[in-house]
């Protein structure tokens with residue numbers, strides 16, 4: 001998850017810190033104890049020996065945000081674009097799929113639909129349309145578990161999705177609405193173990209001393225339990241720690257369940273690669289929904305679409321871990337537990353399309369997460385908010 005965006009969205013000041021000094025009898029204590037105590041964190045066991053695999057994926061990033069738009073494809077056919085979700089495709093999927101469905105219904109009354117792409121965006125869109133009674137076929141070169149969507153974290157959080165200076169208020173309003181719709185849909189799935197959706201406590205450990213109360217953000221209500229702690233004495237030396245609960249989605253479980261839902265509802269999936277737009281014109285369906293993610297750059301010539309590389313390191317599962325975090329250690333870092341692994345990440349390299357894991361990035365992740373684990377175990381502290389260590 002992009003830490004800067006995450007911070008913008010979830011940094012939780014203004015919600016009232018609970019620190020309160022205790023007045024001791026007798027001599028003044030060396031430091032004032034605080035009621036704002038950090039919980040006992042079980043530290044993650046970070047070691048190269050525990051690595052089970054590493055994966056690299058390319059997020060489909062656009063500075064002006066995701067595209068949902070209907071247009072004429074030919075005299076008989078309608079094309080609906082739905083792609084470009086950057087680092088938040090899973091997060092936004094239900095909300096933007098609802099937008100795509102509205103765009104389609106406004107543009108045509110045809111009921112035979114080809115959805116191009118079988119990542120989270122194609123599957124969610126196809127499922128919504130099928131549930132509306134349409135005759136839907138997914139065409140895709142790669143199916144789960146071989147899509148970028150399977151590589152996603154996937155922490156529910158709309159980050160790395162657009163650049164603030166490149167979008168207008170109309171886009172932001174659409175985005176906030178789609179995020180709300182999507183988070184609500186995931187909440188319902190969290191009740192059902194088939195989907196791999198679950199709530200987790202999340203912390204953002206920040207080295208920056210807050211300059212004042214935090215401005216409320218439009219998506220705050222989607223992060224229940226949001227609070228900011230600002231007592232470095234009790235929070236391992238971090239001047240600011242934001243805590244909230246977040247929905248987590250395990251993409252391997254989730255995408256398998258979406259595929260099953262789609263096929264059980266009567267949808268069809270066909271493996272096919274399209275080289276050019278005219279290949280697509282030969283499909284029988286009168287409506288085509290383009291959910292090809294980064295593939296839309298070549299297939300439909302969108303120069304704005306850029307790869308944002310991300311590398312994850314999976315460690316052996318550690319069932320006692322019951323929290324996630326983001327932090328800054330010479331770059332973004334995040335950690336969260338799944339049933340099948342402990343996931344370490346934090347790479348956001350724009351315009352890099354190399355899908356081999358980098359040894360340098362692995363070392364950065366392991367060193368940084370090991371340092372954080374030592375802090376959470378009380379073995380080291382952040383000093384003066386600058387990330388230097390004391391034994």
Ligand SMILES: Cc1cc2nc3c(=O)[nH]c(=O)nc-3n(C[C@H](O)[C@H](O)[C@H](O)COP(=O)(O)OP(=O)(O)OC[C@H]3O[C@@H](n4cnc5c(N)ncnc54)[C@H](O)[C@@H]3O)c2cc1C
Nearest residue numbers: 057089091117118119121141142149153155274293295310
């Ligand atoms: C390391 C990493 C961490 C991430 N973390 C998160 C996170 O925490 N939360 C979150 O919400 N998101 C996260 N993401 C982002 C998320 O993975 C993407 O936004 C999402 O996968 C985009 O989904 P998609 O369906 O558009 O694309 P994809 O999953 O790439 O699916 C595209 C589909 O189109 C098909 N296709 C493409 N071109 C063609 C063609 N020419 N012919 C036929 N088929 C074609 C492909 O085969 C595939 O089936 C992360 C991504 C990475 C890499």
